[in-house]
Amino acid sequence: MELFRAKIRDIPNFPQPGILFRDITPLIKDPAALRLAVREILHPFLSRNITVVAGIEARGFIFGSLVAWELGVGFVPLRKPGKLPYIVESISYNLEYGSTNLEVHTDAFSSEDNVLLVDDLLATGGSAKAACNLIERxxxxxxxCAFVIELDSLKGREQLSNYVIHSLLHY
Structure with missing residues (x-):
C-alpha cells in the first residue's frame, strides 16, 4: 500500500479553501501502480458473483471500467445531470462542499444484477450512498463498494453501514 500512498499527491485548497484534495493522477499515470491498484480493488470480490460494476463520475469511471474488464463483466456509468442521452433515474445528494445529482439510464440494471460500486474516494459517503440507493431503486x-482512498475522519463508512466496504488507502 505504500506504493499507492507514494503515488497520491496532496493539493491543498482545491476545489475550494480548506479542502485537501488527494490527487490520483500520478497513480493512474504509472502503469504498474494502476494495474496493481485495480487488482487490489477487485481481489476481495473474485468469488462474489459480481455481474456488473458501476462507477461514479468521473474518477470512478477509470477504476470501475478497469475492474469490470478484469472481472469480465459490464460497466455502468453513474453520471452528473444532463450527460446521459436516454431516459434516466436521478437522485440528489450532498457533498462535503455542496450538493448535486447523480443519474443513470433506467435500463442500466436488472433485478438479477449483483453490483460492485467503485469510486476513487470515500469522503462523507454522500455520493456512494446516493449511488447505492439509485442502483437499488x-x-x-x-x-x-470499493474505493482507492478513504478519508476516515469524514466517516463516510457510516453512511454505507449496510454494505461491504473495501478501501485500499486510509487517510
Missing part, C-alpha cells in the same frame, strides 16, 4: 443488489 432500479432493482439491482449492491454487493459491495
Amino acid at each position: 432500479l432493482g439491482a443488489t449492491v454487493t459491495a
Whole structure:
C-alpha cells in the first residue's frame, strides 16, 4: 500500500479553501501502480458473483471500467445531470462542499444484477450512498463498494453501514 500512498499527491485548497484534495493522477499515470491498484480493488470480490460494476463520475469511471474488464463483466456509468442521452433515474445528494445529482439510464440494471460500486474516494459517503440507493431503486443488489482512498475522519463508512466496504488507502 505504500506504493499507492507514494503515488497520491496532496493539493491543498482545491476545489475550494480548506479542502485537501488527494490527487490520483500520478497513480493512474504509472502503469504498474494502476494495474496493481485495480487488482487490489477487485481481489476481495473474485468469488462474489459480481455481474456488473458501476462507477461514479468521473474518477470512478477509470477504476470501475478497469475492474469490470478484469472481472469480465459490464460497466455502468453513474453520471452528473444532463450527460446521459436516454431516459434516466436521478437522485440528489450532498457533498462535503455542496450538493448535486447523480443519474443513470433506467435500463442500466436488472433485478438479477449483483453490483460492485467503485469510486476513487470515500469522503462523507454522500455520493456512494446516493449511488447505492439509485442502483437499488432500479432493482439491482449492491454487493459491495470499493474505493482507492478513504478519508476516515469524514466517516463516510457510516453512511454505507449496510454494505461491504473495501478501501485500499486510509487517510
